Amino acid sequence: MNTTARPKVLVCDDEVQILRALRVILRDAGFESLPASTAEEALDVAAVQHPDAGIIDLVLPDGDGVEVCRRLREWSDMPLIVLSAVGDEDAKVRALAAGADDYITKPFGPRELVARLNANLRRVRHEPEATVISSDGLELDLARRIVKLNGNEVHLTPTEFDLLRRLATNRGRLLTHRDLLESVWGQGYAEDTQVLRAHIANLRRKIEPPDGPRFIRTDPGVGYRFAD
Amino acid sequence: MSNGSKLRAFGGERPPMWLGIALAALAVAVATAVIYPLKSVAPAVSLSVVYLPAVLLVSAYWGLGLGLATSLASAAAFNFFHIPPVGRFTISDARNWVALAAFVAVAVVVSTVADLARSRTAEAERRREEADLAAGLARELLAGAQTGEVLGSTARRLAEAMTLPSAAIELGAVPPEPRRLAMGLRGPDGAQVATLLVPSHLPAETIERLQDHVVGPLGALVAIALHRDAVQAEAVETAALRRSDDVKTALLRAVSHDLRTPLTAILAAGHALGTDSLSADERTELSSGVVDAAGRLATLVDKLLDLSKLQAGSAVPRPDWVSLEEVLLVARESLGAGASDVKLTVDPGIPDVRADAAQLERAFANLLENARRYSAGQQVAVQIRRSDARVLVRVVDRGPGIDPSERERIFEPFYRGHEAAGEPWTGSGLGLAIAKGFIEANGGTISVESLPGQGTSFVVSLPVHETAPVQAGV
Secondary structure (H helix, E strand, O other), rough: OOOOOOOOEEOOOOOOOHHHHHHHHHHHHOEEEEEEOHHHHHHHHHHHHHHOOOEEEEOOOOHHHHHHHHHHHHHOHHHHEEOOOOOOHHHHHHHHOOEEEEEEEEEEOOOHHHHHHHHHHHHHHHHOOOEEEEEOOOEEEEEOOOOOOOEEEEEEOHHHHHHHHHOOOOOOOEEEEEHHHHHHHHHHOOEEEEEEHHHHHHHHHHHHOOOOOOOEEEEEEOOEEEOO | OOOOOOOOOOOOOOOOOOHHHHHHHHHHHHHHHHHHHHOOOHHHHHHHHHHHHHHHHOOOOOOOOHHHHHOOOHHHHHHHOOHHHOOOOOOOHHHHHHHHHHHHHHHHHHHHHHHHHHHHHHHHHHHHHHHHHHHHHHHHHHHOHHHHHHHHHHHHHHHHHHHOOOOEEEEEEOOOOOOEEEEEOOOOOOOOEEEEEEEEOOOOOHHHHHHHHHHHHHHHHHHHHHHHHHHHHHHHHHHHHHHHHHHHHHHHHOOOOHHHHHHHHHHHHHHOOOOOOOOOOHHHHHHHHHHHHHHHHHHHHHHHHHHHHHOOOOOOOEEEEEEEHHHHHHHHHOOOOHHHEEEEOOOOOOOOOOOOOHHHHHHHHHHHHHHHHHHOOOOOEEEEEEOOOOEEEEEEOOOOOHHHHHHHHOOOOOOOOOOOOOOOOOOOOOHHHHHHHHHOOOOEEEEEEOOOOEEEEEEEEOOOOOOEEEOOOO
């Protein structure tokens, strides 16, 4: 990471204790935190200080974190990670639909939060895409459309390959059902989660070890992510 | 008639026979007399029709027997008084025989037709009565709350309608006894649901009528009533389950949010405390944050325990003489730094109440905490007063008040009112539910009065026992 300027992260949570702890944790991970304890303050801070990313609590005293995401998305492309304590899929899905890139459930491990933050920052940094992606024995040659597992070539259908490429080029990032369906199948397929589930199952049968998924992680009811 | 029931043609109870005989005799006599003046305008032989109204009348009310007797009496009287030779039961002219025979034939037909109409009407009347009885029994059985409770009045109604000396209905199959007859009441599926018990010395006709016309519909009605009981019980159970499900869902949500938030703070602070770049100030901040969040967790756990005890019905009070003033002083102290915002006024001569002091303290601590949270930083006034046989504790805040639409719900667990402007949303939503639970467990009541924009007062009312000791004033 280029250290000339620390990336600024907007942190919006009404719990002052959480703001304080995150300030230290983010600083330790090389970020500068911009705290805000209400939705209004978050929008003000974002407008004035132009953060590189945002961490937004879903339950705020003066409103809804979903609304904050929607308002920020109107003018900013920064990665947004939603903090939810409510463990309910509905709120997560609403936040993701409103423009959030990822969510993390309270209580969370700070290391996990930092990893998600980095994964989502990679998206906006437009790092040059490698033509070969390798991870833990799995090798994707994007130019030649070849997949190898521990050196042996694995035969994938074109759709399976596109799906794996979409996941692997966004490693660590949560990709919602809608995102995957639209990017692999096209605009008209956004609701066909059954189709997606079937292809993910086939893909896993071909590349995952039998004792459980290592590469493609499920976020139940929300989407999938490629292990970071 | 003496019993007030109307004499009805073609139906109902038959009027007494002596009256019929007297009326028949009178009608025949009148008809005989009427014929005398009529003989001047028509041949005597043709005037036998004058007797027909009498025959019709008697047959309609008293049936075929007396009707035929009246026909014959009319024929005899006509012959004796009006057919020559008059004054004897002989007939000289053969044409008069024909006239008399024709009259008798017509009279017999008339009385038969009248009697048929009478018995048809009587049958219809009986059916109507049976239908009325069935409807009455249905009302009795189905209008009541529990079938078991209305069987007595249903049996009484049946006995009244059928003029039985007594009748009883018992659920299930009951064996007959020497002096009482047991008739099985069966539901539509043929299973015996109850037994109708009547005295065994009833006339055979009544027993037959009961068997043919009452036992069937009554069995169906009892079966329906029992089925309705079962459905009702099920509905009550379902509603209770749903309520308890609602509470559980709310509990899960609250646990999800209210436990996770301080937990997150503790977890994050713990990690942050492990980093190297920490300044001394940050260390102090983070460690006090851990203590603060853990304290909140502990309070919440206490409240959840209080609430689950109340909901499980295991918060049994241990009553003793309790001074409300002392309880309120302790409750106020539990607010910590906020205690100075609460002003306590106690009228002289307040008697002690009989209650569990610890539970009342929990109740009032929650009530004061709630009032302070919504009082927008203004003072909370607490007054203890006596009103007849009750002691009233009034907790008044000058907060934003409670909207009427919310007033019903504020005592529900996990319900949180709209927070005062700018105040962070920190309540657990359990305080008022706990306060209400403990106050009611101790025989008291709690109510709320509120004017939006002006504040809210909660009024706790506790009963005073006659033997209550009175504090001499503090």
